[in-house]
Amino acid sequence: MSDSMPQPAADERLKTESFGARLMKRPELGAIAGVILVTIFFLVTADPAMFTLSGVINFMTPAAQLGILAIGAAMLMIGGEFDLSIGSMVAFAGLFFGAATVTFGLPLIVAIPATFLFAALVGSLNGFIVIRSGLPSFIVTLAFLFILRGLSLVGLKLATGGSTQLRGVRDAVEGDPLASFFSGDAFGGVFAWLAERGLVETFRNGAPKVPGIPVEIIWFVIIAALATWVLLRTPVGNWIFAAGGDANAATNSGVPVRKVKVGLFMVTASCAALVAIITVMDAGSTDARRGFMKEFEAIIAAVIGGCLLTGGYGSAIGAFFGAIIFGMVVIGLTYTDFDQDWFQVFLGGMLLLAVLFNNAIRKRVTGER
Amino acid sequence: MTEDSKFHHGDPAATVAPIVEMKNIEKHFGNIIALAGVSFEVRPGECHCLLGDNGAGKSTFIKTMSGVHRPTKGEILFEGRHMNFASPRDAMEAGIATVFQDLAMIPLMSVTRNFFMGREPTKGSGPFKRMDVERMNAVTMEEMRRMGIALRAPDQAVGTLSGGERQTVAIARAVYFGAKVLILDEPTSALGVRQTSNVLATIDKVRKQGVGVVFISHNVRHALAVGDRFTVLNRGKTLGTARRGEITPEELQDLMAGGQELAQLEGSLGGTV
Ligand SMILES: Nc1ncnc2c1ncn2[C@@H]1O[C@H](COP(=O)(O)OP(=O)(O)OP(=O)(O)O)[C@@H](O)[C@H]1O
Numbered sequence: 083m084s085d086s087m088p089q090p091a092a093d094e095r096l097k098t099e100s101f102g103a104r105l106m107k108r109p110e111l112g113a114i115a116g117v118i119l120v121t122i123f124f125l126v127t128a129d130p131a132m133f134t135l136s137g138v139i140n141f142m143t144p145a146a147q148l149g150i151l152a153i154g155a156a157m158l159m160i161g162g163e164f165d166l167s168i169g170s171m172v173a174f175a176g177l178f179f180g181a182a183t184v185t186f187g188l189p190l191i192v193a194i195p196a197t198f199l200f201a202a203l204v205g206s207l208n209g210f211i212v213i214r215s216g217l218p219s220f221i222v223t224l225a226f227l228f229i230l231r232g233l234s235l236v237g238l239k240l241a242t243g244g245s246t247q248l249r250g251v252r253d254a255v256e257g258d259p260l261a262s263f264f265s266g267d268a269f270g271g272v273f274a275w276l277a278e279r280g281l282v283e284t285f286r287n288g289a290p291k292v293p294g295i296p297v298e299i300i301w302f303v304i305i306a307a308l309a310t311w312v313l314l315r316t317p318v319g320n321w322i323f324a325a326g327g328d329a330n331a332a333t334n335s336g337v338p339v340r341k342v343k344v345g346l347f348m349v350t351a352s353c354a355a356l357v358a359i360i361t362v363m364d365a366g367s368t369d370a371r372r373g374f375m376k377e378f379e380a381i382i383a384a385v386i387g388g389c390l391l392t393g394g395y396g397s398a399i400g401a402f403f404g405a406i407i408f409g410m411v412v413i414g415l416t417y418t419d420f421d422q423d424w425f426q427v428f429l430g431g432m433l434l435l436a437v438l439f440n441n442a443i444r445k446r447v448t449g450e451r
Numbered sequence: 452m453t454e455d456s457k458f459h460h461g462d463p464a465a466t467v468a469p470i471v472e473m474k475n476i477e478k479h480f481g482n483i484i485a486l487a488g489v490s491f492e493v494r495p496g497e498c499h500c501l502l503g504d505n506g507a508g509k510s511t512f513i514k515t516m517s518g519v520h521r522p523t524k525g526e527i528l529f530e531g532r533h534m535n536f537a538s539p540r541d542a543m544e545a546g547i548a549t550v551f552q553d554l555a556m557i558p559l560m561s562v563t564r565n566f567f568m569g570r571e572p573t574k575g576s577g578p579f580k581r582m583d584v585e586r587m588n589a590v591t592m593e594e595m596r597r598m599g600i601a602l603r604a605p606d607q608a609v610g611t612l613s614g615g616e617r618q619t620v621a622i623a624r625a626v627y628f629g630a631k632v633l634i635l636d637e638p639t640s641a642l643g644v645r646q647t648s649n650v651l652a653t654i655d656k657v658r659k660q661g662v663g664v665v666f667i668s669h670n671v672r673h674a675l676a677v678g679d680r681f682t683v684l685n686r687g688k689t690l691g692t693a694r695r696g697e698i699t700p701e702e703l704q705d706l707m708a709g710g711q712e713l714a715q716l717e718g719s720l721g722g723t724v
Pocket residue numbers: 480483484485503504505506507508509510511512552
């Protein structure tokens with residue numbers, strides 16, 4: 083509460099709230115606690131190399147790729163809807179982007195906006211069907227999960243004459259001025275400078291072991307910050323919470339709920355397109371399995387981050403940490419003696435814990451008991 | 452009965468043109484006829500009470516006025532012009548604010564966020580345009596204090612408020628934004644004695660400022676305390692409109708019960724209804 087306000091007198095019916103109790107009301111608390119727990123776990127069990135600079139970059143890269151999707155999914159979940167088609171959307175947008183650059187030879191300045199536009203259109207189609215029919219988004223986007231995956235396969239075969247992999251993206255975008263924003267590492271100069279002064283680990287030849295920060299991590303951080311700002315500080319953010327909390331009450335209070343929801347579907351699809359562009363340029367090719375199962379991982383990261391399945395509550399910062407937990411567990415297990423396949427067990431366990439925890443939090447916030 | 456009211460009733464100048472005029476409004480939900488041709492008007496500076504039994508169609512009627520429902524038939528004139536509100540947002544922009552019977556509040560959101568939902572004040576410009584959170588909090592606390600409720604904190608979730616506190620937030624919000632017309636659908640149903648008089652006094656105050664008030668209530672005393680005109684709905688139709696002074700509380704009460712005799716009941720309850 084701002085202290086610029088005249089406070090008549092301290093309320094005798096208000097117990098002073100401990101710092102802990104205030105913290106408990108933050109939606110992202112669970113995810114932050116999770117990051118700490120997972121860090122402790124790997125500090126004890128994993129090879130110390132995991133927490134060197136290159137180790138951190140190693141697990142932050144998959145975390146960022148998932149996190150970009152998870153932040154979109156979290157915003158949509160706060161707005162009261164699901165999108166199960168984001169994983170397939172990654173493959174579909176990847177195909178579109180691959181075909182644009184390789185088959186049609188378009189420069190990135192055309193191909194990238196076109197890919198975003200195309201994804202946003204598909205997202206808005208999802209949104210329109212959900213809004214118009216009043217069906218649960220779960221079922222509508224489940225249909226698109228299959229439709230988009232199928233179209234990606236068919237389209238790839240058409241574009242390549244029978245193969246399910248489209249190669250040659252790297253050659254096609256070689257030397258394009260926009261390429262450095264969507265592939266490779268950022269701040270290479272800074273790392274080279276640090277290496278010269280021996281401040282970061284180097285190879286024998288003096289080159290830094292970490293040549294820079296992968297661009298997806300930069301995008302991940304920017305998107306998390308932007309989403310948080312929108313959710314907490316702008317009218318649109320208020321509308322997203324309202325639309326998810328009670329769409330009817332929000333409409334009656336003057337919130338343009340339909341526009342907000344369709345817009346959110348466009349945002350999640352655009353997040354998928356961004357991940358598609360980054361990963362396709364990184365790999366130099368696109369294939370039909372790109373983004374497989376990512377919709378579930380993104381939703382799990384959002385839930386670990388404090389989003390309620392019923393909508394109206396959650397945070398982008400939570401999804402940010404949820405995705406980092408993910409990356410740490412996937413990559414972290416390779417630094418330990420554990421069987422890799424524990425990953426799935428871990429994932430399910432985290433999800434269950436998060437849902438139980440969030441449920442308790444919601445009851446606290448709304449005062450129901 | 453009119454003289455026992457503590458509020459001053461100027462003549463709501465019958466010459467003043469109505470702000471909102473609803474003509475022969477019909478509303479059908481599938482095969483259910485909720486409204487079968489209701490006409491109604493509100494003038495600036497008057498409090499027009501809408502009364503009637505449960506299920507008479509009062510809420511449905513005011514929802515067509517505030518843009519929630521589109522009338523199946525009939526026309527709406529706003530300040531003399533034909534109006535077709537496509538959404539509650541349109542109606543709000545025209546200066547109509549409503550306290551809905553279900554309050555239209557989001558339990559998981561804070562009092563402040565609920566208060567300004569749909570019309571958040573901003574500061575800054577361009578990409579740095581953001582909600583003016585300090586002002587929002589200050590206004591919310593102040594408006595709630597005026598209604599007689601000392602909020603503990605503006606960031607408290609609405610779900611943790613008591614029923615009456617919640618209702619007061621909805622009323623304070625509508626009063627704050629109701630520039631031309633204020634619609635109140637049973638606003639006092641959960642309120643304490645002090646808060647009820649506050650709400651009635653507020654209705655009187657905004658009416659004097661020239662706002663047209665539509666007030667729905669099941670309580671004859673509350674209606675008579677502030678009402679200038681009384682329209683009674685029964686089974687989707689109007690039973691008629693009376694000016695204050697033209698009708699006794701007993702007659703009004705009978706009309707509100709759907710025209711059925713309440714005498715028998717009143718007798719057995721010792722005239723306390
Ligand atoms: N969305 C809807 N679909 C179908 N029927 C409806 C709908 N809304 C209202 N009705 C019907 O219209 C009639 C009038 O309802 P309304 O809510 O307007 O009554 P009311 O006068 O406000 O009653 P109360 O005093 O109990 O609030 C009721 O019979 C109700 O069942």
